[in-house]
Amino acid sequence: MWIAQLSDPHVRPAGTLYQGVVDANAALAAAVAQLNALDPQPDLVLLTGDVAEAGTAADYAAARTILAPLRAPLRVIPGNHDEREAFRLAFRDHGYLPAAGPLHYADAASGPVRVIALDVTIPGLHHGEADAAALAWLEAALAEAPGRPTVVMLHQPPIECGVPYLDLYRCHGGAALAAVIARHPAVERVLCGHVHRTMLRRFGGTLLCTAPSTATAIALQPRGDARPASFLEPPGFLLHQWRPEGMLTHHVPLGRFPGPYPFA
Template sequence: MLIAQLSDPHLRPRGVLYQGAVDSNAMFEAAIEKLNQLRPQPDLVLVSGDIVDEGRPEEYRLARELLSAIRQPLLVIPGNHDEREAFRQSFADLATTARSGPLHFAADGYGPVRILGLDITVPTLHHGDFDDAAASWLEGQLAAAPDRPTIVMMHQPPFASGVPYLDEYWCRSGEKLAALIARYPRVERIACGHVHRFMQVRFGGTLLCTAPSTTTAIALRLHPDAEPASYLEPPAFLLHHWKEDAGLVTHLVPIGTFPGPFDFA
């Protein structure tokens, strides 16, 4: 089973640049074009939040237009730049979209790997919070099928990355999430977005990884007094490959045109 994970496209109204500097819409179209060139094609596509930048209805209309080029079933969760009710309305046709409250979902039937979407966003704020209600929902879902290989998708990662201006806006109560995950060894991956970089860490007895953004990369600045910054680095997405005999292997897929292929490996 192949599962593509795109993240943080920060789509804007047509003709408007992200942060006044970058055509995030065109970059997302390039990501989908790259996705559609993969052979074999993914079985499922995840988008792990910040689909739009300001939560505006016209941004979501454009998002649905661009996302229509994806051929596979699509699963989405909101990020801190999404507006929960506009998001809910815009994706109301998806069977996984909750009709009220947080936009959690449990998606089965797409293949051997089950996807749990965990909405830990806090409306109008940038950090996430794994509160008691989210913990109750997640534990119920994990307990319902403890032997199924599972990916938990959420937006804000629940660990300190060492980048000071990112760690202000992590998912709080990460220790509670780690303790819960540790009781369910068939959680193969926790897949996050938000940080606009690829990161990987051992968490709760499993692996947690973050997907890069399809637009700008947040600067990797580890000194404690670092100022926030971003770069127009080569964007990328993740491809999670499940095989029964190997488990889940995660690949980083750069977006763009590069020299090659050369006849060696």
């Protein structure tokens, strides 16, 4: 099973640049086209939050238009830039989303790998919180199929990544979340977005991966006095392949590059 992971497209209304700098809408459209050209096709596409930059109806209308050509089934979760109710309304045809409350869900129909989404966003704030209610929901969802390979996706990573201005906006409650994950060894990956970079770390006995943004890359600046900054580095997405012996994750740059050449 192939699972593609897009993240943080920060879609704006048609004709508006993200942060006045980058055509994030065109970048997401290019990602959709690149996914559609993969052979074999992904069995599932996950979009791990910050679908919209401002969470407006116009943002989501543009996002739905851009995502419409995607051939593979799509599963979405909100990020800190999304507005929960506008997000719910925009994706109201996605029957796996709950009608009220946080947008947690367990997708039992996703194939051999079950997808569990944990909505750790806090309306109006940029950090996340794995609170007691969210952890209880997750524990129950994982217990429903304890032997089935599973990925858990949430927007803000529940770890400190060593970049101070990113760590301010992590998902709080990471130790308690890791304890829940550790009780369920069928969890193959914890998949996050938010940081606009690819990062890997052991977490709760499994591997946590963050996906790059399709729009911009947040600067890797570990100094405590570093100021927030971003670059127009080559964007990308993650491609996870599940086999019975485990899950393998690839980073795929977005774009066209010279080749193919007849050597490996």
